[in-house]
Amino acid sequence: xxCIGNDSTTTIRLCSYYKSSLFSTTSSILVTQQSSQSSTHxxxxxxxxxxxxxxxxxIMQFITTIGALFTLxxxxxxEAVSWDANYDDANRAMTSVSCSDGVNSLITKHxxxxxxxxxxxxxxxxxxxxxGWNSASCGQCFKVTYNGKSIHIVGIDRAGAGINMSKAAMNxxxxxxxxxxxxxxxxxxxxxxxxCGLTASKRTIEFNA
Numbered sequence: 001x002x003c004i005g006n007d008s009t010t011t012i013r014l015c016s017y018y019k020s021s022l023f024s025t026t027s028s029i030l031v032t033q034q035s036s037q038s039s040t041h042x043x044x045x046x047x048x049x050x051x052x053x054x055x056x057x058x059i060m061q062f063i064t065t066i067g068a069l070f071t072l073x074x075x076x077x078x079e080a081v082s083w084d085a086n087y088d089d090a091n092r093a094m095t096s097v098s099c100s101d102g103v104n105s106l107i108t109k110h111x112x113x114x115x116x117x118x119x120x121x122x123x124x125x126x127x128x129x130x131x132g133w134n135s136a137s138c139g140q141c142f143k144v145t146y147n148g149k150s151i152h153i154v155g156i157d158r159a160g161a162g163i164n165m166s167k168a169a170m171n172x173x174x175x176x177x178x179x180x181x182x183x184x185x186x187x188x189x190x191x192x193x194x195x196c197g198l199t200a201s202k203r204t205i206e207f208n209a
Contacts, residue, residue: 078185079128080162081144083178087125087157087166090116097157098126102134106156109139110198118154119197123172125165126157129190141196146173146186152196163188 086092092115099105106112118124129137140155144163151173153165163186170178173186 077187079188080183081146081170081173081186081188082162082164082183083167083170084125084164085167087115087164088122088168090114090121094156098130098133098135099138099156100133104134104136105138115156118156119199120152120154122166122168123151123196124154124156125163125169126159127153127155127163128159128161130155130158132158139193139198141191141193141198143189143191143195144173144186145189146184149173149175152191154196154198162186 086096094100094107094112094114094117097115101107106118110117112118115121115124127137127140127142129135129140131137135158137155142153142155142163144151144153144165149172151169153163153169155163157164165173167178170181174181174184
């Protein structure tokens with residue numbers, strides 16, 4: 001058998017037997033070419049699979065990014081902000097609000113007996129985050145922004161929606177328009193307690209003689 005063009009890169013060998021017919025030689029060439037095309041097809045399939053996985057990864061990263069953006073947008077979306085003059089009373093007992101006693105509440109954690117004892121008073125109020133008595137969200141600090149003006153509110157009570165703050169705080173937020181506006185849509189952010197001037201919880205330890 002005589003072979004011409006033994007090239008490992010093309011895997012095509014033109015072989016013919018001495019004294020063989022043209023048909024036989026052509027057949028050998030065709031068979032070899034078909035084998036080469038099959039190898040090429042397998043290589044292309046592998047490339048396609050890599051491209052598919054790469055595209056899938058890009059799509060997943062895109063979806064993750066979009067999801068994060070939607071989460072941020074939701075966290076900073078406008079919520080209802082209203083006022084209640086009961087939160088303006090510095091002498092009002094903390095037992096009048098949801099965050100009174102209980103392990104998560106403000107008398108137990110900080111020793112505040114009246115609303116006036118809350119740091120930042122009268123920037124206090126109810127919040128939708130506080131579901132009711134002894135809520136884990138008692139004392140949460142909220143940053144409320146309206147028309148570029150921001151104030152911080154300490155959550156001490158429950159609210160049906162958004163934030164229900166003192167009239168004084170509402171006037172600060174709306175440049176003296178609490179009574180005129182009554183209710184506004186503002187951006188509410190949950191921030192660190194230090195931004196409301198809160199310190200670490202007080203703990204009382206009793207020793208038996």
